[in-house]
Amino acid sequence: MRNYITYVSLVLSVFITNHLTAQQTYSNHTYPLTEFRSPLDIEPPALAGSFGELRSNHFHSGIDFRTNQRIGYPVYAPADGFISRLRVQNSGFGLALYISHPNGYTTVYGHLSRFNPKISQIVKNIQYKKTSYEIDEFPSADLIPVRKGEVIAYTGNTGSSGGPHLHFEIRDSKTEATINPQLLGISIPDNIPPTIGAMYVYRLNGKPFNEFTPKQYFQVAGGKGNYKLNQVSTINLSGEVGFGIVVNDRHNGASGNNGAYSIELAI
Known part of the structure; x- marks a missing residue:
């Protein structure tokens, strides 16, 4: 030197998702941009936290959707799939669920206020059976199928959350590696x-x-x-x-x- x-x-x-073409190639991988719909219908969508940004002791593994400082907005399944994990914690993600999709990706939803009635009943049954509020379950693929656009839960402020928002992730189902949701069709005006x-x-x-x-x-x-x-x-x-x-x-x-x-x- x-x-x-x-x-x-x-x-x-800076990549602006609104101007991306049909596909975005990144790190030798090609991601389908039109596969997933947004998990929220709040317009315009706004973020309280971006993918990969620095936190006190880690990189942020998803994106945090703002919810106008309120809880209770419907959360929608972004594509067909099935609920592959149900988690209830006092800390961490609080009320959370995971959807596995046929395309090889898993979507994650954290800090929820409540699940839809069907999922809530299943969670309640598991809690009574285990005599525990906190659970971490992996339902079979045929127990809770979901369709694209179906209401699966409602936004909240549970777990280690500093304010109402939706934590949303997309992961590779095989490796658990997190992927920027904006590479898979989740558009944020910028x-x-x-x-x-x-x-x-x-x-x-x-x-x-x-x-x-x-x-x-x-x-x-x-x-x-x-x-x-x-x-x-x-x-x-x-x-x-x-x-x-x-x-x-x-x-x-x-x-x-x-x-x-x-x-x-x-x-």
């Missing part, structure tokens, strides 16, 4: 580019990266995906270094900040 860097170019690539507030240079020098890694802070100026260092033309560097940015991303109709979908650094 050179000892001096005279400029740093930060390029943001034409607002992310913004960069600052840049950090971390002095690694062969040591593990953690919160104690020495770093330098640099302000940046610009917008619309094109940013430059503010009041600094040259950064003196030596040894092993890393770069980090403070980035915020908003989408249409929501004031909260979400994680940027894709970030590329070119030096």
Whole structure:
């Protein structure tokens, strides 16, 4: 690495689902964009949490739909399938269910307030049989079939939830790997580019990266995906270094900040 860097170019690539073509190829996989309908009929859809964004100790494994600070909105099956898991916890997802679909994906719904009457009765029977409020059951494929558009539950604020919302995931049924729902036809209006507030240079020098890694802070100026260092033309560097940015991303109709979908650094 050179000892001096005279400029740093930060390029943001943000995929807007409304403008995707019939299929989106990502990480050598091709995902059908029109397979799933939205689990909610709230218009316009808005997110309180985006896929893969940083949390305190993990990456967010799904998307969090806003529910106007209310509970009780109907949750719909996004495609045909069957209820493959029923879970009731005091923490975690609270009331949750999983639907396995013939296309090889499983959808997950967390923090529900209640299930539909049929599922509620099945859950109640299991709880009485086990004499336990908390359950984690895997029903057979023929016990609770569901059709696309069927009401399966209602949004809530159960478990480890900080406010009413629907946590929604799509997983590969075989591997349990989570997939960005926006690659599978779940459309969220978004034409607002992310913004960069600052840049950090971390002095690694062969040591593990953690919160104690020495770093330098640099302000940046610009917008619309094109940013430059503010009041600094040259950064003196030596040894092993890393770069980090403070980035915020908003989408249409929501004031909260979400994680940027894709970030590329070119030096």
